[in-house]
Amino acid sequence: MKFGIVVFPGSNCDRDTFHVCNHVLGHKTVYLWHKSHDLQDVDCVILPGGFSYGDYLRPGAIGKFSPLMNEVGEYADKGGLVLGICNGFQVLLELGLLPGAMLRNKNLKFLCQFVHLRLEDNKTAFTRKAKIGQILRMPIAHFDGNYYADPGILDELRKENRVILRYCDANGLVSEDNNVNGSAESIAGLINKKGNVMGLMPHPERCSEQILSSEDGRVIFESVIDFIHA
Amino acid sequence: MKVRILVSFKESVLDPQGQTVKHALHTLGYDFIKNVRQGKLFEIDLDGISEKELEKIIPEISDKVLTNPIIEKFTWERLDG
Amino acid sequence: MKVRILVSFKESVLDPQGQTVKHALHTLGYDFIKNVRQGKLFEIDLDGISEKELEKIIPEISDKVLTNPIIEKFTWERLDG
Amino acid sequence: MIDKKLLDDHNLTHEEYDRIVELIGREPNLTELGIFSLMWSEHCSYKSSKVHLQKLPVSGKNVIQGPGENAGIIDIGDGLAAVFKIESHNHPSYIEPYQGAATGVGGILRDIFTMGARPIALLDSLRFGPLDKAQNKSIMSGVVSGISGYGNSMGIPTVGGETCFHECYSKNPLVNVFALGLVEKDKIFYAKAEGIGNPVLYVGAKTGRDGIHGATMASAEFGKDSEAKRPNVQVGDPFREKLLMEACLEATSKNLIIGIQDMGAAGLTCSTTEMASKSGTGIEINLDKVPQRETGMTPYEIMLSESQERMLIITGRDKVDDVQKIFAKWDLDAVIIGRVTEGSRLKVSFKGKIVVDIPVEAVVNLCPVYQREICRPASLSMFPTDLLPDIPGDLSASLLRLLSSPSLADKEWIFRQYDHMVQINTAFLPGMDAALLRLKDTKIALALTLDGNGLYAQLDPRTGGKAAVAEACRNLACVGALPMGVTNCLNFGNPEKPETMWRFQEVVEGISEACRVFDIPVTGGNVSFYNESEGKSIYPTPVLGVVGKIDDINKAVDTGFKREGDDIILLGTNRDEAGASLYLKLMHGLEFGPPPQIDLEKEKKLQKFLLEIISLSWIRSAHDVSEGGLAVCLAECCFSGKNRPGFSVTLEENMRPDTLLFGESQSRVVISAGKKEVQKIIALAKERDIPCRVIGKTGGKRILFKHNGKTVIDLDAGQAFSAWKTALPKIMAP
Ligand SMILES: Nc1ncnc2c1ncn2[C@@H]1O[C@H](COP(=O)(O)OP(=O)(O)O)[C@@H](O)[C@H]1O
């Protein structure tokens, strides 16, 4: 399969994600320059972490206007797989491809650390190789990951099983104490109605190799690969 | 032309920055401060558009670019004339 | 009592935030925008102090807490009567 | 026109002025005077430190570039080179902690990527006043967010550092930032202006009236409001720097550049003159072409501006288009502002007139060099040890107090604000003796550490200098890495005071001696003088940054105990040395010497032995004994271990238990190993003449120390852990 990684001028996890998709997992991977209009026939578009446009205004606020985002929108409409990681997730929210918005972390500080996540649904293209209730250990690194949505939206997400990842403790317990950044309902990752656009704050590309102390992130990429090959 | 746009969180959204400032002021003894809300300020110079266009454009860019309407609201005013 | 304090960088200080917003607005075709400066907005509710104290206290906290006078400046106004 | 006041405002002496007149053969105009004042400032010319710095060993077989360029470079094998440097941003960080620290990060990163290297790591050495004062807390808060704000957006991980607290830093916090980049050995770029006629390109941010020196100048050229117009602290723009970095690296990787230099402190002045001087050429620029952020800027202001996120590039005439295309892709301007000329003069024109015409050499290399007066201070606070205070009744409580003091407590509050994992090379997260970075597609890993101890250097500067090198190298040895190169940041008070200069000389000689013994070259560094407020100086604070390499990353070991039932082994000797310890300072409010003595030859042997047993995969953990002594060291091994196994240790030395537990004798390392290896380790140690003995075992849930049959410390490991873990967050809670 072929991964495409969008490069905004302020992206800084683009090379990391490339490394994992290409060198670690062995799949063809291309960079997609944000000013271009060509998705190069990829099977999955990844919006990587970073600070798309410096993000002084709001994370993703300016990145959403990049020329390539038109194509990404159409691609998603047609059912193409789009994965937003961290800043990529923030861009997807600003684009309206996923509902809700991000606020500053509740302690008003940037947070870089490993967290535990509970996997809530494995019937998606992004999680089919995982088990429901599986606990993943992955790093987060963000200033604005405090997920917010109107109560109506939260209801809908719950009813439609669209929350994919929640912050929890090592035993899978979801509680306010383990909700590092203050997200509504401890949401760390969610998916759109059609099931082809997912966003998550944790960084799977930072934990896909033994040497980096966790390989729990691989399951996300491997699910995508499995889905495309199925 | 010069306009000022003020952006703040909607009432329903918590404003932890404002809370922190309030807390800091209380520790310094300013305990008569009841509430603080923090927001953003934009001052924009424009040129070569009509008054009517201005009335249309400022809300447009505020809505599209300067705020995220899910969490923020804005007001604006002319600074000149 | 309710006051509004507006904080922004001094004129000669680089304002990277305003610059990136301006740049973004230009790419979206709003090229009649000549300049953007971004700052902070504070809305404060107070209680139990006199008008005279207010006149003293708002500049004081603006100077001490809300800004770093080396790079920032502020203005303030009453929002109620 | 040029009077005493004007010279004072420019920090130039009368003699220096006379020398300028002699060198250029006439009176300088104001702009020229400004240029000289900048380039002849302590910061740029090293006029007070030069004679001493010459003693540092700078060569070695792996050195590709020693001191003198933007950063030092060493060959790390596999066709790769490591480019690294440390820089201080102390003064701006006191005035505006966030922006001061942020622009410090920006500056050091430019030093790295101008050489064609992609930065892969930052480390920060921070010193603040005690955290019981609100102002110190807010300085620390601001500095940490500033580093985080800039480094994180750039996507450069801040993988380690050190943070200490002492009253002497209350009005003079220290912010030293280290950066390291990687480059292919044959793709290194230097600051040079070669090829007569070649264009000079200005790239990056526009120039404003940022940080112009001689700020209090009351000359006719400036209006009344000029004070307010010239802020001395710049605001950083990490996004623009990210664009600049990507564009520069793209241009260097495509070989489109001849020479490149960043414009940080001393801006256009420094970059033009230094590049020309290195190539023996002249340079000509037209200030009307310089992109400007503000209107009405004078030549003086444009030449002296310290606006950030700018670079100067020399390229071939046929390459200008390609360079401009790359910068346009990254939304940056690249403007031709001049050209390389024959001869060796800097010529600057403005509105059709020549406003500067001076010899480049005079500006760059002919600044007077001072052999400043030196005087050993009368009192160095050396007290005989029989004046030691009574031994505290409850040493468990003493250990808890040490563990929860800001200097020794867990620093996660700081490093979790730094993105320390981006670029996915961070094999050891912060919290270990050294940061460990894997190099993708190789088996090699780089180990990095920063170290220094102001109190040692205050009480005995020579020992302080030696100990800083020794400890930094020991930190590397603890993870299994061989030290390859050193950079250093020397933070001192006013060099015009003979006592400061004595300390400076002693520290530098201590560092030199240690580097010679360990056979590691100094590839660069930075001197920060005038860290004084209200007549009070900081303690002399040398900060050493050491870069090491481990050939097989799978061999690396970390600090934490791994299993229950492992033997705990002490390498080195516990000596009766309480002087200069953090224990005396924190528990008894005493600061006196002498600091622990160091035998460099023994230290070298110890480190060599450690590297040997690590490469044989005989040990499971290693941690050096430093501030807080043996007790704190062992507690840290427990805290960073998986499941935090407790331990029990038995000591038999005949000395005061507090000195034994908390004294800071040098050249000691605590390791843990399984049964099978212990005998081998002891046998080899004997052969290598290394003091080595089993002092205890891991396991259980308690932290236990016995001394001559008596239990002297008995703590619940979990309770001790949480005291250490929560101390800083509690203090810093809003
Ligand atoms: N300012 C800082 N930034 C990043 N990491 C830090 C900072 N201060 C301390 N640390 C980390 O905390 C750990 C303990 O630091 P320290 O006690 O100075 O170690 P050592 O005594 O071994 O030199 C180290 O891993 C260090 O990298």
Ligand SMILES: [Mg+2]
């Ligand atoms: Mg150490």
